[in-house]
Amino acid sequence: MNNSFGNRFKIEIYGGSHTESLGVKILGVPAGLPLTEADFEVDIARRRSGAIGSTPRRESDTPHIVSGVVDGVTTAEVLEIVFYNENTRSKDYDKLKNHPRPSHADLTARHKYGEEFDLRGGGIFSGRMTLLLVAAGVVAKKLLAGATFSSRIVEIAGSKDPDMFETIIAAAQRDKDSVGGVIECIVSGAGRDLGEPFFDSVESIAAHLLFSVPAVKGVEFGSGFEGVRLRGSERNDVVIDSNGTTATNNEGGINGGITNGNPIIVRVAIKPTPSIAQPQNSYNFETQRIEPLIIGGRHDACILVRAAVVVEAVMAISLAELKLSL
Numbered sequence: 001m002n003n004s005f006g007n008r009f010k011i012e013i014y015g016g017s018h019t020e021s022l023g024v025k026i027l028g029v030p031a032g033l034p035l036t037e038a039d040f041e042v043d044i045a046r047r048r049s050g051a052i053g054s055t056p057r058r059e060s061d062t063p064h065i066v067s068g069v070v071d072g073v074t075t076a077e078v079l080e081i082v083f084y085n086e087n088t089r090s091k092d093y094d095k096l097k098n099h100p101r102p103s104h105a106d107l108t109a110r111h112k113y114g115e116e117f118d119l120r121g122g123g124i125f126s127g128r129m130t131l132l133l134v135a136a137g138v139v140a141k142k143l144l145a146g147a148t149f150s151s152r153i154v155e156i157a158g159s160k161d162p163d164m165f166e167t168i169i170a171a172a173q174r175d176k177d178s179v180g181g182v183i184e185c186i187v188s189g190a191g192r193d194l195g196e197p198f199f200d201s202v203e204s205i206a207a208h209l210l211f212s213v214p215a216v217k218g219v220e221f222g223s224g225f226e227g228v229r230l231r232g233s234e235r236n237d238v239v240i241d242s243n244g245t246t247a248t249n250n251e252g253g254i255n256g257g258i259t260n261g262n263p264i265i266v267r268v269a270i271k272p273t274p275s276i277a278q279p280q281n282s283y284n285f286e287t288q289r290i291e292p293l294i295i296g297g298r299h300d301a302c303i304l305v306r307a308a309v310v311v312e313a314v315m316a317i318s319l320a321e322l323k324l325s326l
Helices: 037-047 090-097 106-113 120-125 127-143 162-174 202-210 304-323
Strands: 010-014 021-027 064-067 079-084 148-156 181-188 216-221 264-270 280-284 289-293
Touching (some): 021 127, 037 127, 090 106, 148 304, 202 216, 202 304
Antiparallel strands (some): 010 021, 021 079, 064 079, 148 181, 216 264, 280 289
């Protein structure tokens, strides 16, 4: 099982939703970078549950730096950050080995890794593992001096009205259901010249990592799918100065796979959480029949509320990988 990404800024994740601990190892962090556990709190707090529609599972998500930092400064050795799971209810998942959840990884995990694969809480397929991406993203952001990251929810369940988002989420939660939507992330100040044509383009590296995030089903840069409805004369970005600033930014800050100095714009489509409390039909391997399944456990009615910071983290990791390649 390959749970690593990158060559210059390489991350490797391990653990699972209900294991004793989970962690991330980061290779390629240069020496001399100021880093303490306190640096992680702002982004980790943005991912932590508590907002409307989020899981009632509460974890402290306290980071423990176990190697790669001495006296608050990185040493260029492997940087390892560990978190401990403190609030698990594994019994909720006992029946899922034989009665897989619709649109979840239970069935593919069974087929690929065998019946004994750890599916408690979703195992390594769980959104819990995105905590490790956020932690790696904090380090990556430090390497991207001068870059700023902002993200927002632009659509939930087909609505683009932010005033309706909480109402939509509350309705789904009340119905024991879930909703998905779209997150937009803008990276400003990342600079020019990141990326290469074709296989190491900014889009290909970032999309690779974005699609590794559980529940992500679509990625677009710049005007994306909306832009294909325009003519070239309408969509083309006019260069207005010697720095490469453009009057519009339909390309999302990238030309030919290389950053052009304008803000990088990416939007990510996230599906409704498949673990819902409504009865659903699914094949039961024990009885060899399709039977109703009621999923236990604690789940998000709308994962978007906690996922925006994950998208930021993934973009930071992608850009750090490309920056260290310069």
